[in-house]
Amino acid sequence: MSNVTSEIVSKIHLVISEVVVIPVAVVYGFDLESSLNMTPETTDDFNFLKAVMGIYLGFSILWILGIFKNNYLKMALVSNVIFMLGLGFGRLASVIFDGLPLIGFLAGTVGELLLGWYGVWVLSRKSGIFAKK
Helix, strand or coil: CCHHHHHHHHHHHHHHHHHHHHHHHHHHHHCHHHHHCCCCCCHHHHHHHHHHHHHHHHHHHHHHHHHHCHHHHHHHHHHHHHHHHHHHHHHHHHHHHHCCCCHHHHHHHHHHHHHHHHHHHHHHCCCCCCCCC
């Protein structure tokens, strides 16, 4: 596998995560009602949603560092795996305990689990991030 191909394989899910997570963060922080038909009612609701936005944007910064600076790549990959699988498994728990959500949330669950498992694969493949140089 060429060096460029290896770079793409190792980082493409970070790029996909950025494309999805940054807009979702902004929606959670500023436009939840019109985008997801959810209505925060109290200052505490808005505070919680802005905190979620901050977490999403904070992780996004780390992933951007991993995309452009190889010394941050392993940390970016590990954090992306934890972030995506944490969201995905949390949503699966909600399906089990709360019932089926709208199709958009189901698609998000599938996407999060796929991105998380892809990251696990990148981290664990023999020629990947753990390979001796």
